[in-house]
Amino acid sequence: MTNFKTxxxxxxxxxxxxxxxxxxxxxxxxxxxxxxVVYFGSVVKVDDAIQLEEDVTPDGIVIGFSQLGAExxxxxxxxxxxxxxxxxxxxxxLFFDDGQQKQENQIMAIRKFILQExxxxxxxxxxxxxxxxxxxEAKDAGIPVIIVDRMVDVADESxxxxxxxxxxxxxxxxxxxxxxxYTKVKNIPPEEIHIVNIQGTIGASAQIGRTASLETxxxxxxxNLLAMKSGEYTQAKAREVMGSFLRKYDNINVVYCxxxxxxxxAIEAIESAGRKVGSDIQNGEIMILSFDTTKAGLTDTLNGxxxxxxxxxxxxxxxxxxxIQKIENGETIEKKVYVEENIFSTDKSVKxxxxxxxxxxxxxxxxxILDSRTY
Amino acid sequence: xxxxxxxxxxKITDSNLLLTITIVVFFLMYIGAILFQGKGFLKPQTFFxxxxxxxxxxxxxxxxxxxxxxxxxxxxxxxxxxLVSMCCAVYLDFHDGNVLGAxxxxxxxxxxxxxxxxxxxxxxxxxxFIVSLAGMFFARGMTTIVNTNPFNVANPEFVAMKxxxxxxxxxxxxxxxGKYVNAYVEIGVIVAILVVIVxxxxxxxxxxxxxxxxxxxxxxxxxxxxxxxxxxKFLSHLICSFLAGIGGFVYFxxxxxxxxxxxxxxxxxxxxxxxxxxxxLTGGVxxxxxxxxxxxxxxxxxxxxxxxxxxxxxWTGITxxxxxxxxxxxxxxxxxRKNKK
Numbered sequence: 001m002t003n004f005k006t007x008x009x010x011x012x013x014x015x016x017x018x019x020x021x022x023x024x025x026x027x028x029x030x031x032x033x034x035x036x037v038v039y040f041g042s043v044v045k046v047d048d049a050i051q052l053e054e055d056v057t058p059d060g061i062v063i064g065f066s067q068l069g070a071e072x073x074x075x076x077x078x079x080x081x082x083x084x085x086x087x088x089x090x091x092x093x094l095f096f097d098d099g100q101q102k103q104e105n106q107i108m109a110i111r112k113f114i115l116q117e118x119x120x121x122x123x124x125x126x127x128x129x130x131x132x133x134x135x136x137e138a139k140d141a142g143i144p145v146i147i148v149d150r151m152v153d154v155a156d157e158s159x160x161x162x163x164x165x166x167x168x169x170x171x172x173x174x175x176x177x178x179x180x181x182y183t184k185v186k187n188i189p190p191e192e193i194h195i196v197n198i199q200g201t202i203g204a205s206a207q208i209g210r211t212a213s214l215e216t217x218x219x220x221x222x223x224n225l226l227a228m229k230s231g232e233y234t235q236a237k238a239r240e241v242m243g244s245f246l247r248k249y250d251n252i253n254v255v256y257c258x259x260x261x262x263x264x265x266a267i268e269a270i271e272s273a274g275r276k277v278g279s280d281i282q283n284g285e286i287m288i289l290s291f292d293t294t295k296a297g298l299t300d301t302l303n304g305x306x307x308x309x310x311x312x313x314x315x316x317x318x319x320x321x322x323x324i325q326k327i328e329n330g331e332t333i334e335k336k337v338y339v340e341e342n343i344f345s346t347d348k349s350v351k352x353x354x355x356x357x358x359x360x361x362x363x364x365x366x367x368x369i370l371d372s373r374t375y
Numbered sequence: 376x377x378x379x380x381x382x383x384x385x386k387i388t389d390s391n392l393l394l395t396i397t398i399v400v401f402f403l404m405y406i407g408a409i410l411f412q413g414k415g416f417l418k419p420q421t422f423f424x425x426x427x428x429x430x431x432x433x434x435x436x437x438x439x440x441x442x443x444x445x446x447x448x449x450x451x452x453x454x455x456x457x458l459v460s461m462c463c464a465v466y467l468d469f470h471d472g473n474v475l476g477a478x479x480x481x482x483x484x485x486x487x488x489x490x491x492x493x494x495x496x497x498x499x500x501x502x503x504f505i506v507s508l509a510g511m512f513f514a515r516g517m518t519t520i521v522n523t524n525p526f527n528v529a530n531p532e533f534v535a536m537k538x539x540x541x542x543x544x545x546x547x548x549x550x551x552x553g554k555y556v557n558a559y560v561e562i563g564v565i566v567a568i569l570v571v572i573v574x575x576x577x578x579x580x581x582x583x584x585x586x587x588x589x590x591x592x593x594x595x596x597x598x599x600x601x602x603x604x605x606x607x608k609f610l611s612h613l614i615c616s617f618l619a620g621i622g623g624f625v626y627f628x629x630x631x632x633x634x635x636x637x638x639x640x641x642x643x644x645x646x647x648x649x650x651x652x653x654x655x656l657t658g659g660v661x662x663x664x665x666x667x668x669x670x671x672x673x674x675x676x677x678x679x680x681x682x683x684x685x686x687x688x689x690w691t692g693i694t695x696x697x698x699x700x701x702x703x704x705x706x707x708x709x710x711x712r713k714n715k716k
Binding site: 098101103114115117129203 | 421554
């Protein structure tokens with residue numbers, strides 16, 4: 001510290017020096033401690049005789065569930081369903097991890113589950129790609145992985161045991177087929193259908209499936225698909241997107257929202273622009289098609305704001321639980337398991353739609369159905 | 376001279392107190408995690424996973440500490456990280472780039488931000504907060520302009536580097552199948568440790584390092600001592616942004632994708648880590664070892680909270696808030712004691 005000749009300033013400068021000197025000492029101390037703790041850990045693991053571990057290891061089946069986040073009502077219902085299915089009363093211990101919409105958090109969570117030696121890993125992936133490495137790690141550790149809700153895009157299908165979720169393309173196809181049947185019943189020519197699509201988070205399975213179905217149907221039926229933009233599954237973003245659509249196009253009469261929260265945002269934007277939402281598009285109303293059928297979504301369906309709400313069943317817990325029981329009993333399970341889903345509307349003019357050779361009845365929404373919804 | 380010596384000793388104790396608290400808190404937390412969450416935390420790999428996931432944050436925090444020691448702040452580092460990830464991802468995947476080129480892009484972006492922000496702060500005397508706020512918005516905006524949709528990089532050369540694992544000898548553990556698995560760290564961790572060491576050396580043994588403390592402690596006095604205050608401030612911002620470029624690449628190497636939402640809030644985590652590590656927002660006090668433990672503490676909390684099955688993300692926030700509060704109170708007590716002298 002000879003650079004500074006004035007002793008008065010010497011103390012200011014030396015301050016940092018002091019910390020550094022002491023911190024070196026601390027660092028070496030800490031390094032020793034850390035090595036100690038860590039080494040103790042590995043030694044103990046080998047001895048396999050630590051009291052601690054017996055205290056924290058439960059008798060039941062240990063499940064690690066990496067949920068992608070808590071962005072919507074649907075997601076919350078999905079989480080609750082899992083927690084209820086894998087409760088302690090049912091003989092499970094559930095490690096729950098919220099990925100907060102980040103793939104790296106989810107990868108970290110899976111690595112953590114592997115280290116915790118859970119019996120099963122459940123993964124609700126935030127997006128489809130980029131899972132090979134970590135799923136391989138789980139496989140190498142002998143932990144079966146069940147994919148929930150969205151799909152993973154991996155070349156080697158043996159990386160996961162099974163996938164449970166919704167058929168998003170079928171959901172989209174149902175909504176489009178309903179619109180097609182509705183316009184035929186009401187004698188609306190297809191070229192007068194002007195649709196905007198508020199998409200989900202780009203790259204999510206639900207977005208890919210639902211958007212694809214709409215594009216196919218628009219081409220097939222000759223609808224005018226004006227624009228597509230992501231509302232990121234949130235009310236706020238969808239409101240913004242719908243606002244800009246309304247400023248840009250004055251002939252919109254159908255809004256295809258890829259989840260309920262986006263529908264709420266779209267409704268807000270339409271109403272604040274002085275337009276009316278409803279299924280009477282011949283008289284200037286704007287029709288909302290939505291997905292998910294959360295309680296709030298069905299409430300808007302009952303009061304006619306959402307013309308059609310296509311169910312996307314979040315209550316996957318019991319389904320996954322029964323699959324795990326099957327695996328435990330040594331039974332084989334299917335690679336892809338779809339859950340059953342309905343479509344809800346207040347409009348009675350369409351009673352049944354058919355896709356391929358399968359007919360799907362339209363459920364007319366009532367207060368009773370609404371009251372029985374738990375999410 | 377004796378009184379000066381005494382007061383010097385006193386200050387060392389105070390500053391050291393902050394560092395000691397950080398380290399003690401970290402160890403208490405880790406031991407607590409082992410006791411209450413068992414198994415997972417007992418394995419060394421859990422610790423290395425924390426390092427792997429936070430190597431980038433560590434680099435960003437080192438830069439942040441340096442700027443804070445010099446009396447400034449830089450909230451653009453998260454944005455720069457996202458921009459670097461996106462540019463490298465686009466270069467590697469859409470333009471068939473090679474990894475070296477991507478590294479060059481990352482460093483160039485960091486340097487560019489450093490030069491512009493450093494110039495505005497040091498020579499035009501604009502508030503660092505405002506300058507880096509603008510930098511943050513610019514970086515986030517540019518990220519979306521470069522490419523809107525998130526995507527994973529498939530470039531084989533890059534993927535090989537991303538999946539490279541450096542085995543840590545003697546730290547492995549036995550997995551569920553009874554197989555011995557080596558413990559590993561990613562390349563990013565090595566880079567981060569190197570950054571910590573280099574910055575530690577700069578701050579301790581070089582004249583420039585002492586200048587940083589001097590300018591941050593009292594820029595008037597530093598000026599009277601003949602230190603080039605403007606140049607020192609400029610350099611602190613330059614180094615910080617340059618580190619953000621490196622950190623951005625390390626982050627990119629960890630996640631392997633480009634997305635506009637990458638490293639959201641990373642600048643705030645970096646500031647929080649620095650503060651937990653004993654760096655003062657007022658400048659002149661702080662050290663890199665503290666920052667290192669600040670980052671570890673912060674990420675261990677996140678790990679504990681997410682393992683504890685508290686499904687609400689705000690639990691992490693609340694715990695970090697409580698820790699920050701504790702450290703700020705301790706710091707203000709230290710400051711008051713110092714001022715009484």
